[in-house]
Amino acid sequence: MNILVEADGLHKRYGKVVAVQNFSHRFAPGKITAILGPSGSGKSTTLAMISGLAEPDRGCIRLDGTDITRLPAERRDFGLVFQNYSLFPHLNVLENVEFGLRVRGVRKAERRSRAFASLERVHISHLAGRRIHQISGGEQQRVALARALVFNPRVLLLDEPLSALDAKLREILRNELGRLLRELSITAIYVTHDQVEAMSLAYEMIIMHGGRIEQSGTPLEVYTRPATPFVATFLGSANLLEGECLVVNGETRLRLPFGELPAPMGAQTGPCRVMVRPEDIVIAADGDGQLHGEVTSSVFLGSQARLTVSAGGCSLAVDASNEAIPTPGAAVSLRVREAKLCIMPKGE
Amino acid sequence: MNLPASSIPISSGGHARERRRLAPLLLCAPLLLLLLALLVWPLTHLLWQSLLPTDAPDSGITLRNYLEIFSVPRYRHALVWSLELSLAVAAGSTLICLAPAWLFTRCQFRGKRLMRGILTLPMTFAGMIVGFLMVILLGRSGFIPQVLERLTGQPLLSGISYQFPGLILAYLYFEIPRATLTLESALRKLDGRLEQAARSLGATRWQTFSLVILPTICPALISAFAVTFSVSLGSFGVLLVLSIRRFTLLPLEIFTQYIAPPTDQGLAAAMSLTLLTVAFGAGFGLRRFARSREVANA
Structure with a gap:
């Protein structure tokens, strides 16, 4: 269902605390949009406003062009999956899934068959008769999803649905959830603080910080071209360096603490901040890298190692292959992948 | 090598564990002794007394006193009225107090603490004081009947405090704090x-209340009902002020049989144990049911 959800200038304050300010976005119809941010960034409040569970102080929410800002949650036809699932403890699995149909006055026989179909879709129809306390966290998550999807919602909202699960189960369910939502082609808004979850599931990401949108775009855009230092450091690891773009002999060069590099295309001259990811600094085996430094620490991470290298007066995070991990004190020659340098205005 | 059990040395760790296990029991020992002294012996004595006919204590054990409660209309009515009154008060206070308990747990408003204080105030009153308050308000020349008489010229509600509805009202006033506090504590645990x-999921406010909230707080409602029922059944102070000879309840009959000549202590003992059995049985059964609902809701 390719429903277009638009948020325009949403603003919400709780007492003296501004939870969300000036949130505007057109959510991609039929796609998953992840709202990502640290605790207190306003992402759950934004979702609450979209769902109708919280009323914005200012701004409006439109659904296919119709203003639904004052429409109560129960009349929006949105499916909502909560962080703690919020399953009804007095009902069994099947009755929980049926609930959305029951309150819509669907006949018992029909709602039973639809609830079963919804449970089958998430592979837990064999648990239909179980009480909620008799099933595991992962199964509860599936029940919550089946319950939110059973009445064919216009939009599906998910508030950190996997955060209560352990890492392995989270990965399995994340993959299943992504596959299911893509099959359904439903407009989904997915709130999470987990960048891996957001990047692997979402077609588009919104990064929030301090109640504001810091940046939005596809996961690749946001990761490779962060608009602010916050986005750069929040999404993975980043080396943030002070630099200056200048023209030398007709060529735009980027001056960094450890030397000069050709500036990326379109770089403006003047002081700037440069972001480079640890995986975009490689150890030059032949010793002819652009900078030379000394390893100050080395942390084995399984598939690779994270080094801290002191070079040119700065401390750089560098990813190294786990085949030959330099030990602290070792001299290394480093090469920066110039195409991956990201330049941000100095004022940010 | 087989050693006799007594020769196996007990480690100092074992002693420490044993001491830790016994510590709570030792700490509770004074209270347990007091309860035993105040409960077991008087109850045994009461049971013995109830099985002996007062007019011929040497004639042996009999159930005559118990049969008398059910066969003599006055006593039977007293038991039935006691049950009816307690049921009405328990049901009424549980239902009435649901709204304020909800308000106290879910809403922030000016004067909340004052309102809560007023609502829980009757808990600090003795039953007789509540009885006197009812007389002042709804007695034969109480405030409300006087106002109504001035307004309508009719002696409306005059002396209603001495009738069954008046008793229900007085008991309700007395039980409201208990029901409110029991429900409030349960509602605080309800996941918003x-x-x-x-x-x-599309539920209206009424559907949310009837299909989700009510079944979830059902154990708390049963608990509030059980507490108020048991307390009402044994309550005496209010009754002493408001009851008249024409209309009596079992606690008052027990008092009369013990104190007012001609006394019948065997019958009073049988009545006491009957009242105790009903209150304990109802309370125990309802709480068990509430716990089973809690497990189902867990």
Whole structure:
């Protein structure tokens, strides 16, 4: 269902605390949009406003062009999956899934068959008769999803649905959830603080910080071209360096603490901040890298190692292959992948 | 090598564990002794007394006193009225107090503490004081009947405090704090996100209340009902002021049989044990049912 959800200038304050300010976005119809941010960034409040569970102080929410800002949650036809699932403890699995149909006055026989179909879709129809306390966290998550999807919602909202699960189960369910939502082609808004979850599931990401949108775009855009230092450091690891773009002999060069590099295309001259990811600094085996430094620490991470290298007066995070991990004190020659340098205005 | 059990040395760790296990029991020992002294012996004595006919204590054990409670209309009515009154008060206070308990747990408003204080105030009153308050308000020349008489010229509600509805009102006033506090404590534990989940699934406010909140707080409602029922059944102070000879309840009959000549202590003992059995049985059964609902809701 390719429903277009638009948020325009949403603003919400709780007492003296501004939870969300000036949130505007057109959510991609039929796609998953992840709202990502640290605790207190306003992402759950934004979702609450979209769902109708919280009323914005200012701004409006439109659904296919119709203003639904004052429409109560129960009349929006949105499916909502909560962080703690919020399953009804007095009902069994099947009755929980049926609930959305029951309150819509669907006949018992029909709602039973639809609830079963919804449970089958998430592979837990064999648990239909179980009480909620008799099933595991992962199964509860599936029940919550089946319950939110059973009445064919216009939009599906998910508030950190996997955060209560352990890492392995989270990965399995994340993959299943992504596959299911893509099959359904439903407009989904997915709130999470987990960048891996957001990047692997979402077609588009919104990064929030301090109640504001810091940046939005596809996961690749946001990761490779962060608009602010916050986005750069929040999404993975980043080396943030002070630099200056200048023209030398007709060529735009980027001056960094450890030397000069050709500036990326379109770089403006003047002081700037440069972001480079640890995986975009490689150890030059032949010793002819652009900078030379000394390893100050080395942390084995399984598939690779994270080094801290002191070079040119700065401390750089560098990813190294786990085949030959330099030990602290070792001299290394480093090469920066110039195409991956990201330049941000100095004022940010 | 087989050693006799007594020769196996007990480690100092074992002693420490044993001491830790016994410590709570030792700490509770004074209270347990007091309870035994105040409960077991008087109850045994009461049971013995109830099985002996007062007019011929040497004639042996009999159930005559118990049969008399059910066969003599006055006593039977007293038991039935006691049960009716307690049921009405328990049901009434549980239902009436649901709204304020909800308000206290879910809403922030000016004067909340004052309102809560007023509502829980009757708990600090003795039953007789509540009885006197009812007389002042709804007695034969009480404030409300006087106002109504001035307004309508009719002696409306005059002396209603001495009738069954008046007693219910007085008992309700007395039980409201207990029911409110029991329900408030349960509602505080209710996960507010369940309401949000219900609303997000399309439930109206009424559907959310009837299909989600009410079944979830059912154990708390049963507990509040059980507490108020048991307390009402044994309550005496209010009754002493408001009851008249024409209309009596079992606690008052027990008092009369013990104190007012001609006394019948065997019959009073049988009545006491009957009242105790009903109150304990109802309370125990209802709480067991509430616990089973809690397990189902867990």
